[in-house]
Amino acid sequence: MIDQEKIKRAVALIIEAIGEDATREGLVETPRRIAEMYAELFDGLQKDPLDVLKVWFKREGPREMVILKNIPFYSMCEHHFLPFHGVAHIGYIPNERIVGISKLARVVEILAHRPQLQERLTGQIADAIMEGLQPQGVGVVIEAEHLCYDQETEILTNKGWRKFAVLTDEQVAQVDPQTLEMTFTQPLAKIAYRYSGPMYRYHSDCVDLLVTPDHRMLLKSDWHFYKGGGPWRFVPARAIPIRGRYIIPQACSWSGTPIPATYELAGRKVASDDYLRFMGIWLSEGCAYEKPGHKGYTVVVSQAPGEVADKIRALFDRLPWNWWENSTPSGIRQFIISDKALYEFLAPFGKSGNKFIPTDIKNATPEQLRLFLEWYGMGDGHHYKDRPLRWQYVSKSPQLIDDIQEILVRLGIAGGLQSYSNCARIETRTHKRKEGAGYKWYAMLLPKHRSVVDYEGMVYCVTVPTSAVLVRRNGKTAVSGNCMTMRGIKKPGSIVVTSANRGLFRRNLATRQEFLSLVHSSKGSE
Numbered sequence: 001m002i003d004q005e006k007i008k009r010a011v012a013l014i015i016e017a018i019g020e021d022a023t024r025e026g027l028v029e030t031p032r033r034i035a036e037m038y039a040e041l042f043d044g045l046q047k048d049p050l051d052v053l054k055v056w057f058k059r060e061g062p063r064e065m066v067i068l069k070n071i072p073f074y075s076m077c078e079h080h081f082l083p084f085h086g087v088a089h090i091g092y093i094p095n096e097r098i099v100g101i102s103k104l105a106r107v108v109e110i111l112a113h114r115p116q117l118q119e120r121l122t123g124q125i126a127d128a129i130m131e132g133l134q135p136q137g138v139g140v141v142i143e144a145e146h147l148c149y150d151q152e153t154e155i156l157t158n159k160g161w162r163k164f165a166v167l168t169d170e171q172v173a174q175v176d177p178q179t180l181e182m183t184f185t186q187p188l189a190k191i192a193y194r195y196s197g198p199m200y201r202y203h204s205d206c207v208d209l210l211v212t213p214d215h216r217m218l219l220k221s222d223w224h225f226y227k228g229g230g231p232w233r234f235v236p237a238r239a240i241p242i243r244g245r246y247i248i249p250q251a252c253s254w255s256g257t258p259i260p261a262t263y264e265l266a267g268r269k270v271a272s273d274d275y276l277r278f279m280g281i282w283l284s285e286g287c288a289y290e291k292p293g294h295k296g297y298t299v300v301v302s303q304a305p306g307e308v309a310d311k312i313r314a315l316f317d318r319l320p321w322n323w324w325e326n327s328t329p330s331g332i333r334q335f336i337i338s339d340k341a342l343y344e345f346l347a348p349f350g351k352s353g354n355k356f357i358p359t360d361i362k363n364a365t366p367e368q369l370r371l372f373l374e375w376y377g378m379g380d381g382h383h384y385k386d387r388p389l390r391w392q393y394v395s396k397s398p399q400l401i402d403d404i405q406e407i408l409v410r411l412g413i414a415g416g417l418q419s420y421s422n423c424a425r426i427e428t429r430t431h432k433r434k435e436g437a438g439y440k441w442y443a444m445l446l447p448k449h450r451s452v453v454d455y456e457g458m459v460y461c462v463t464v465p466t467s468a469v470l471v472r473r474n475g476k477t478a479v480s481g482n483c484m485t486m487r488g489i490k491k492p493g494s495i496v497v498t499s500a501n502r503g504l505f506r507r508n509l510a511t512r513q514e515f516l517s518l519v520h521s522s523k524g525s526e
Contacts, residue, residue: 002042004035011035025255026183030465033176041076041083044113049124052106053132056097063136065511066098067091067518071105072236073142078115083467085214086118086143087236091515092129093136093504104129118142119498126500137504139515148191148459148483149471150199150210155462156409156470158184158359161402164460165192174464175252175479177218177232182252182410182470187462191483199455200237205416206429206443207248208473209480212459213238216481218468219246222444234467234481242447249479251441252470254410256365266341268320276361276372277315283355283400284379288346297343301335302328308378309333353396357403362410369407376404394425401426409470409477414441417475426475443478 008031015022015030022028071088088108111124126140154161157170171184195212202209202217211217216234222245224230232249240246263275270278282288286301301316303309316323316335321342326334349355361372377383377391384390393404401424405417408428415428461483462469469482504511 001046002039004039007035007038008032026185033466041074041113042115044110047110047113049107049110049128050132052103052110053099053128055103056099056133058096059094059098063094065091065093065515065518067515068101068104069519070239071108072239073108073112073121074234075112075114075116075118075121078117081115082463084118085216087214088122088125089141089143089519090125090129091139091505091518092133093511094133095135097133097135099133107132122498123500126502130502135503137506137508137511138500138502139505139512140500141516141519142498148193148195148212148215148461149473149480150455151458151460152473153210153460154472156406156472160356160399160406161472164190164462165458167462172462172464173252173470174466174482175249175468175470176466177234177468177479180232180249180252180412180479182254183466185464187464189463189483191461191463192458194457195459196456197454198452201451201453202237202248202445202449203451204443204446204449206414206476207250207445207449207478208476209471209478210453210455210473211237211480216467217248218479218481219248219445221245222247225442240445240450242450244447246445247442248445249442250414250477251409251412252479253412254366254369256369256410257360257363258365259360259368266339266345268341270319272368273371274315274318276364276368277375278319279358279361280372280375280377281312281315281379282346283349283357284376284381284395286346287351288343290343296338297340299337299339299342299346302332303335303379305331305333311378350397350399354399355395355397356399357407362403362406366411369411373404373407373411390428392425392427394423396423398424400424405472405475405477412441414443414477419475443476 011031011034012022015027020027022031067090069089071090073088074083074085076083090104107128108125111121111128122140122142126138129135129138149164151163151165154163156173157167159170162170167190171186173182174185175182198213199210200213200215213236215237217237217240218232218234219240220230220232225247259272259275261272262269263272265275281301282299285303286299288299290296291298301312303312312335313325321337321339323335323337326336328334349358364372377393380394382392382394393401395401398419401417405415405426408415408426413428415426417424417426464482467482468479470477470479472478501512505515
């Protein structure tokens with residue numbers, strides 16, 4: 001029996017041993033998560049694969065070779081307790097006993113769910129089948145390889161969206177595959193290698209992913225999703241059935257770090273909510289510039305007459321600066337503050353074409369993020385009156401819209417990003433059938449969305465503790481699996497192949513060659 005309490009205590013000690021605080025927010029639940037993960041990864045220690053093979057039926061007719069290909073497995077290397085992943089191919093020539101193909105897959109799963117080496121796992125599968133079915137012979141081939149994205153895919157980091165190729169010291173966004181909670185972590189490993197071969201593309205108006213065949217997709221069937229049953233599952237891209245409808249998540253849940261109730265803005269104290277309101281409207285409708293003459297450093301927010309302008313005026317009344325209002329010849333109302341310290345605070349956040357959102361705002365709580373978005377949207381947003389939950393956000397700054405998308409993802413909201421010659425925009429999606437808030441934070445994969453393309457170039461990924469990351473391709477986000485390195489010695493990008501032959505497969509070269517030929521002849525499963 002796996003002792004999860006003992007595992008939790010041990011993990012807490014490890015966290016302390018590396019100099020971290022096991023009680024801080026990002027780590028307090030880590031021992032529990034690892035204990036639950038180990039309970040699943042090592043449940044094969046309590047099971048006997050021979051029990052699976054006790055239920056068999058008699059083979060009638062010729063004793064021809066039976067083959068089951070592309071059985072996915074996930075295991076844990078015993079040397080460093082790092083995960084490795086791959087597929088197993090099994091062939092056997094029966095005497096009298098045969099079993100359903102699901103029984104062979106179950107044997108692989110039981111033996112993989114132990115501390116393992118790929119070489120030993122291969123032999124154990126062959127030995128179990130020889131003992132349980134007593135065939136004329138058995139052949140087993142296991143292929144383990146990395147799981148990666150193409151070179152155009154980006155990953156969310158604590159410094160914004162980055163392509164994998166330019167990652168340096170950033171923390172990356174990892175996602176709990178069951179709660180979809182997002183946190184940032186330092187990658188355990190970074191993977192980059194040249195790949196030539198087929199890639200699976202999932203492409204629609206909502207999602208765009210291009211991944212290697214064994215890349216683990218995080219998904220549910222549409223039936224389980226809409227009925228609220230079953231966990232999110234990792235499934236290799238090539239193992240997703242051609243027929244069927246599947247759901248992948250595109251956004252997350254987020255706890256955030258609260259901005260203090262009283263915020264020091266440019267040396268003055270303001271309420272945190274007013275700080276968020278001010279930054280939202282200033283980033284969308286404001287500017288800061290140094291003007292020669294007696295007025296010196298100027299901060300301006302402009303707005304057409306109406307309800308929004310009245311709200312801005314009320315906000316400025318609460319701010320701890322003297323301000324005045326001006327009206328342009330076209331009737332635009334301008335709210336003006338002349339203050340060097342405020343100018344120097346705002347100037348680093350850019351001008352019209354390169355503005356960006358402060359990190360402390362992006363890391364704020366969901367309630368604070370919603371307030372910020374509300375005030376940004378009052379300036380450079382459009383609210384669809386017939387769809388209360390649908391918004392469009394626009395800016396001349398592509399970086400600012402990237403940041404808006406990052407905030408939306410943290411709020412569980414997905415949306416497509418488009419870039420034009422003079423602006424960028426993102427529009428949220430809603431769905432009336434799912435999620436009480438009405439936000440459409442997922443994408444549906446239909447058979448027409450999948451294609452296999454030839455690829456030549458670099459592929460990338462990272463390894464994170466939760467095994468899932470938040471990525472983006474062509475402006476469309478997705479939560480998907482990460483790369484898992486096999487042992488500490490595996491060359492990135494290589495495929496480690498092991499085989500085990502018993503009985504007739506070992507004695508007869510022609511039988512062995514026939515098996516290997518059939519394994520690699522097509523992508524079918526039998």
